[in-house]
Amino acid sequence: MKSKSIIYFLLPALLLTFLVTVFPLLYGFALGMMRKMPVFGISEFIGLDNFIFLLRDPRFQQSLWTTLKFTLISVPLELLLGLGFALLLREKIPGNALLKITLMIPWAIPTVVSAKMWEWIYNPEYGVLNYLLQSVNLLNESVNWLGHPLWTLPAIILADVWKTAPFAALLIYAGLQTIPEELYESAKIDGAGAFCRLFYITLPLIYPIILIVGIFRTMDAFRIFDLIYVMTGGGPANISETMSVYAYKLLFQTLQFGYGSAVSVAMFWIIALLSGVYVYVLHRKFKVLS
Amino acid sequence: MQLLLIVAFVFIFACTVEKNASETQQAQNDSTIVFKHFKLANARHAFQQAILQFEKQNPGVKVKEEILPSNSNIQHQFYVTSLESGSADFDVFLIDVIWAPEFSLAGWLEDLSALIPEEERIQFFSAPLRADMYQGKLYAVPWYIDAGVLYYRKDLLQKYGFSPPVSFDDLVHQAQTILNGEQNPTLNGFLWQGKQYEGLICTANEVISGFGGKILDENGRVRLTDNAVRSALNWLKDCIYTHRISPRWVLSADEESTRLSFLNGNAVFLRNWPYCWTFFQREESKVRGMVGTAPMPALPGINGKSTLGGWQLAVNRFSQKKELAKRFVRFMASPEVQLQFAIQVGTKPTRKPLYEDPRLIKEQPFIVQLFPILKNTVPRPVTPLYPQISQILQIEFSAILSNIRAVEPALESAQIQIEHVLEIEKLAFDKKSK
Numbered sequence: 082m083k084s085k086s087i088i089y090f091l092l093p094a095l096l097l098t099f100l101v102t103v104f105p106l107l108y109g110f111a112l113g114m115m116r117k118m119p120v121f122g123i124s125e126f127i128g129l130d131n132f133i134f135l136l137r138d139p140r141f142q143q144s145l146w147t148t149l150k151f152t153l154i155s156v157p158l159e160l161l162l163g164l165g166f167a168l169l170l171r172e173k174i175p176g177n178a179l180l181k182i183t184l185m186i187p188w189a190i191p192t193v194v195s196a197k198m199w200e201w202i203y204n205p206e207y208g209v210l211n212y213l214l215q216s217v218n219l220l221n222e223s224v225n226w227l228g229h230p231l232w233t234l235p236a237i238i239l240a241d242v243w244k245t246a247p248f249a250a251l252l253i254y255a256g257l258q259t260i261p262e263e264l265y266e267s268a269k270i271d272g273a274g275a276f277c278r279l280f281y282i283t284l285p286l287i288y289p290i291i292l293i294v295g296i297f298r299t300m301d302a303f304r305i306f307d308l309i310y311v312m313t314g315g316g317p318a319n320i321s322e323t324m325s326v327y328a329y330k331l332l333f334q335t336l337q338f339g340y341g342s343a344v345s346v347a348m349f350w351i352i353a354l355l356s357g358v359y360v361y362v363l364h365r366k367f368k369v370l371s
Numbered sequence: 372m373q374l375l376l377i378v379a380f381v382f383i384f385a386c387t388v389e390k391n392a393s394e395t396q397q398a399q400n401d402s403t404i405v406f407k408h409f410k411l412a413n414a415r416h417a418f419q420q421a422i423l424q425f426e427k428q429n430p431g432v433k434v435k436e437e438i439l440p441s442n443s444n445i446q447h448q449f450y451v452t453s454l455e456s457g458s459a460d461f462d463v464f465l466i467d468v469i470w471a472p473e474f475s476l477a478g479w480l481e482d483l484s485a486l487i488p489e490e491e492r493i494q495f496f497s498a499p500l501r502a503d504m505y506q507g508k509l510y511a512v513p514w515y516i517d518a519g520v521l522y523y524r525k526d527l528l529q530k531y532g533f534s535p536p537v538s539f540d541d542l543v544h545q546a547q548t549i550l551n552g553e554q555n556p557t558l559n560g561f562l563w564q565g566k567q568y569e570g571l572i573c574t575a576n577e578v579i580s581g582f583g584g585k586i587l588d589e590n591g592r593v594r595l596t597d598n599a600v601r602s603a604l605n606w607l608k609d610c611i612y613t614h615r616i617s618p619r620w621v622l623s624a625d626e627e628s629t630r631l632s633f634l635n636g637n638a639v640f641l642r643n644w645p646y647c648w649t650f651f652q653r654e655e656s657k658v659r660g661m662v663g664t665a666p667m668p669a670l671p672g673i674n675g676k677s678t679l680g681g682w683q684l685a686v687n688r689f690s691q692k693k694e695l696a697k698r699f700v701r702f703m704a705s706p707e708v709q710l711q712f713a714i715q716v717g718t719k720p721t722r723k724p725l726y727e728d729p730r731l732i733k734e735q736p737f738i739v740q741l742f743p744i745l746k747n748t749v750p751r752p753v754t755p756l757y758p759q760i761s762q763i764l765q766i767e768f769s770a771i772l773s774n775i776r777a778v779e780p781a782l783e784s785a786q787i788q789i790e791h792v793l794e795i796e797k798l799a800f801d802k803k804s805k
Contacts, residue, residue: 119455120477120755121799140766205620206557206632228566228623230773316567317622318770333448335758336473 131343163249196311256290517680560616581669
């Protein structure tokens with residue numbers, strides 16, 4: 082009786098979850114196996130053809146590679162910066178509260194707004210970055226950060242790190258709060274220096290938190306869309322087109338619902354795989370700790 | 372048990388009442404049409420006035436406005452998703468000039484051929500009409516027209532004794548002379564839109580036509596490997612790297628960033644749309660009263676061509692009130708309403724005779740002055756597959772201009788990709804007509 086009634090209570094939640102997550106996901110899988118172009122009235126089942134084509138599609142490969150580069154550079158940078166900020170926040174320095182608030186501002190600004198902001202900062206004519214670099218004689222000539230094939234991706238990564246490092250800092254800071262103060266005190270008495278304390282107490286204890294932040298950020302970085310779409314539209318020469326941007330263009334600009342869904346499904350599996358690796362590592366780490 | 376019966380009874384009764392209420396609502400709605408359009412700057416009052424007029428002329432009919440953001444990509448996305456599911460939530464809507472073939476092939480637009488009879492069509496500019504036709508039928512009515520314009524600094528050209536450039540060589544020569552003469556490091560020669568987006572295709576389309584080329588010809592053949600196209604892209608590239616009249620940052624420039632730079636007095640020539648004019652005449656503008664407009668340059672013997680832009684009135688095929696909707700389209704596209712909008716908002720009418728109307732000449736001399744440019748517009752490739760074609764071109768043109776790929780291989784690759792895409796259209800069309 083008891084377990085049966087529990088199911089009844091869970092039913093609405095399960096139904097809702099099914100409607101908003103499981104159903105769209107399955108629908109996406111189904112669409113990925115179709116050639117669906119509403120403009121031409123085409124809607125047919127083609128099995129795995131889309132996925133086979135995807136493996137040969139140079140534009141998909143390029144977008145995958147761009148996404149990987151973006152993720153592999155931006156996530157470690159964010160974790161490092163976030164850790165730095167979190168450690169700074171823990172120190173009882175004057176103005177600490179103000180620091181916390183300022184640090185959170187980039188995270189609170191909507192992405193589209195911050196993308197526009199950075200677009201202005203990078204502008205070669207009136208952008209502040211060129212102005213600053215020129216006034217300290219680091220540059221002789223304005224650089225077109227978002228139009229230069231070499232600089233576009235680093236410029237986007239910088240904007241993303243600026244925006245999301247505070248998120249990492251916030252979570253890591255929360256993790257730091259769980260470390261008992263006595264540990265540090267006794268370490269100090271034993272004569273452990275600041276670095277010793279960091280590497281033998283702090284880092285091992287917040288390692289799981291860092292991994293969790295890593296999962297979140299990797300998943301987000303893999304899906305990066307709005308920042309890039311606003312700043313460069315994928316250009317120049319498609320250098321900054323990530324998988325999400327490509328999928329968006331396929332789905333909503335050229336209306337290839339089938340192939341666009343196939344690209345999204347591929348993204349889903351890659352993210353699932355990555356998360357799987359993280360969770361496996363995390364699980365083992367927790368076992369070691371306990 | 373009794374209680375249950377009562378509850379059930381009340382419930383059923385409530386439902387019946389509810390149903391009756393919604394039926395009367397339905398009756399009222401029968402004479403209400405929904406007009407979906409984007410937020411056009413400074414046009415709030417003009418829209419309200421026009422709708423009031425229409426309602427007065429058609430007693431009992433109501434027009435409800437529903438407003439979308441002005442970003443054209445977002446509008447496209449909205450219309451695609453709702454029309455794909457056969458939505459009848461709106462009756463009349465505005466579409467971009469490049470969507471007409473795509474939407475009509477999809478079967479989302481009502482055939483409006485009968486709405487504008489043949490003898491009336493000569494009144495309209497021909498390019499937008501051509502862009503609104505698919506397979507011989509008219510699927511949308513041109514409401515206002517837009518075209519690429521070459522803005523120039525009157526004061527600087529006068530100082531060096533130049534008249535507005537007619538050919539590509541003129542433009543390069545004038546820009547270089549002025550840049551050398553002024554010795555002003557913040558001054559640029561020629562600004563245009565070179566970011567990887569639709570604006571790049573608009574710029575390139577004009578230059579290609581100026582060289583006598585075409586992206587797609589009348590027979591639907593891709594012509595990207597023609598000499599004219601190659602010369603056009605080489606010219607744009609040379610503007611940056613050889614002639615050095617365009618700064619490298621045009622590679623990430625859109626309409627707004629180039630407009631701002633020109634407005635601050637930092638450029639001699641600018642390719643942009645007519646909307647910039649009012650900004651240049653404002654008080655904060657550093658080029659107020661110093662700006663002239665000209666058609667885009669072209670090779671000697673060719674008329675300077677401008678890329679066609681603008682918005683069209685269309686009727687939703689799934690609409691329940693097509694007759695009313697058509698009447699409203701007819702009204703909005705009438706000379707009076709077009710003139711009203713031109714005077715109040717600054718939109719450029721699609722009916723040619725209006726450019727001789729004394730009221731327009733008096734109120735909006737700038738619009739009248741644009742007539743020679745508006746007359747000479749070239750549409751971007753008119754095909755339902757335009758979005759795909761544009762994407763391919765954006766990538767390849769951007770690669771050419773940022774010096775990542777050489778002109779010839781990039782154009783050849785674009786040619787092959789687009790031919791492949793057009794192949795799909797043929798297949799799909801055969802399938803549809805079967």
